[in-house]
Amino acid sequence: MKLAVVGGGSTYTPELIDGFARLRGTLPISELVLTDPHEERLELVGGLARRIFARQDHPGVVRTTTDPDAAVADADAVLLQLRVGGQAARQQDESWPLECGCVGQETTGAGGLAKALRTVPVVLDIAERVRRANPDAWIIDFTNPVGIVTRALLEEGHKAVGLCNVAIGLQRKFAGLLGVGPERLRLGHYGLNHLTWEFGVQLAPEGGGAGGRDVLPELLAAHGERLAEDLRLPRPLLDRLGVVPSYYLRYFYSHDAVVRELHDKPSRAAEVAAMEAELLRMYADPELDEKPELLAKRGGAFYSEAAVALAASLLGTQDGGAGVQVVNVRNDGTLPFLPDDAVVEVPAEVSARGVVPLPAPDIDPLYAGLISSVTAYERLALDAALRGGRDRVFSALLSHPLIGQYDRAETLTDRLLAHNKEHLPWL
Template sequence: MKLTVVGGGSTYTPELVDGFARLRDTLPIEELVLMDPAQDRLELVGGLARRIFTRQDHTGRITTTDNLDEAVDGADAVLLQLRVGGQAARQQDETWPLECGCVGQETTGAGGLAKALRTVPVVLDIADRVRRTNPHAWIIDFTNPVGIVTRALLRAGHKAVGLCNVAIGLQRKFAALLSVAPCEIHLDHVGLNHLTWETAVRLGGPEGEDVLPQLLGEHGDRIAADLRLPRPLLDTLGVVPSYYLRYYYAHDEVVRELRTKPSRAAEVAAMERELLALYADPALDEKPELLAGRGGAFYSEAAVDLAAALLGGGGTPYQVVNTYNRGTLPFLPDDAVIEVQAAVGAKGATPLPVHPVDPLYAGLMADVTAYEHLALEAALNGGRDRVFRALLSHPLIGQYAYAETLTDRLIAHNREHLAWA
């Protein structure tokens, strides 16, 4: 089995490689290719990756290359984890929206749209080259904004599934609170990427007992603190929203906070410099503890599980993924990309039936789905008017004066990445 990671020079990659090494019985990789145009980073990450495999007695071969066609040739699956423009572009995404009084975040709001505009054309070019080389390969997208990017891939006819680590992180957290194994926890996870709610927490599987009321009753304070939302709000909702919902439920509070501290992009850039210095140490043969602060917790487990299921070798039968709606949520278009529990196998992902969704969540999902449709149109076809329409439609913006200013700033800060600008 050959698996290729595009964006293999990311400081995330040792987390992924560690999972491949530990879970080799689930996903028996013979060749792992790390592809990245940044050769200096790639060699550091590739060296550590090989040492991790050696330490854990994995017999697979790890190769590095900056040649995309060579990297994907013969691959069974291609995992995308790229960042167009790097941390410098992320810094901009998190800064200029704040100047207009809007949340500055790399996947949500105006910053998220900027990332989508930069990313979608690049990802589609990569996917086209994968299809020319190996039309049977699966594409697993971890590149944000996952919902929009996955929708672009599926719309273009690619064999693609989107992946996010929010659900697996909550599964692990709830399992620890309940003192059970993570495999015993099945989430009724519903929404769009970075716009999700846990409407039930079931023991044993999709038909298991819902212990969410118990979780909120016994551990509500801790869960609320982790989400940085008031406990009474969780009690009122009766569900657990993802931490991204704080941008919606406490928008003005978040904007005030973000204006008073360094950006997350600046923190990550500093952390990456430290990580790369650690990776350069030839004695290091395991992922360092510092990597836990980089984000992407349990990413490797989710990626292994998904790849194994798609390639027909195993994996758990039900997984939270991003895929076409196809009537699962009747209030959304069939071609909307939703994030829900799905049965995953060699033919792809089939969403499980979803219980009726409270209008409180359904309305916001519908609004953001409309935005994602307009965002994809802007990413595919360009034009100031399309960017403006997408921004005006976003629930975190929604006023024409904000949308006008944000449109001009988005284009000004991203001109080098926009072929039409």
């Protein structure tokens, strides 16, 4: 089996490699190809990847190439984890929105739109290369903003599914608080990428079998303070909602406080850039043959476990089989208040036959209203990414619930375009 990783020069790739090595019984890879336009980084990461495979006695071959066509040729699955413009573009996404009184973040608000505009055309070009090489190959998208990028792929008819690590991270957190194995927990995780809530946490009986009970109320009662602290949201909010929002809801529920906070601290992009420099120095050490502890601070926790489980189910490999995972998938009535062509983040049955979302609970208007609003924004954002034009960028920004004011949308449009000229050919 051949897998390709586009964006393989990312400093986070060793987390993925470690998962491939540890979980080779679930996903038996014979050839892994890492591709990236940044050759020097790619070779550093590729060297460490080979050493990790060797240390864990993985029989697969790791190859590197700057040629995406060579990378995806005959691949059974292609993972996308690219960042157009690198950390420098991310630094801008986190800076200029703050100057306008808006949250500066790489997937939410104006910064998220900038990333979508840069990313969608590049991803679609790669997807066409995959389709020409092997139309049966699955594309697994981990590239942010995952919801918009996955929608772009699906609307072009690609065999794609979006993946985010928020759900698996919360599952592992809940399991640790409850003192149970994570395989016993199934999340009632519904919404859009980076705009989700846990509406239930089903605990399966010990030893397996049917049945189970919703332990979300006792989680909130016993561990609400810890959860609120980790999510950086007020404990009374969790108590009033009776659900667990994703971390990204703090940009909506505490927007002004977050803006003040971001003004007073170094950007996340600056932190990650410094971390990446140190990681690349470590990767150059020929004696290093495992992922360093520093990588845990880079972000994307449990990405490798989620990616392996998803690829194994989609490809029907040994021990992969069908399984339930939280993925980004076409709505098709799952959330009845959204159009069918929206992309939602929900639990789904995943197998070699495809991805089928599980039935959703009734979603209270408190959440459905925000989901609908952001879905409308994502549709306009995708239109701007596909067709360009200042007016389309402005419309997307004006529609976003964190912006929504004429003067602010005008200013943000000008600044977005000024900071992204080199990445937007239509300019």
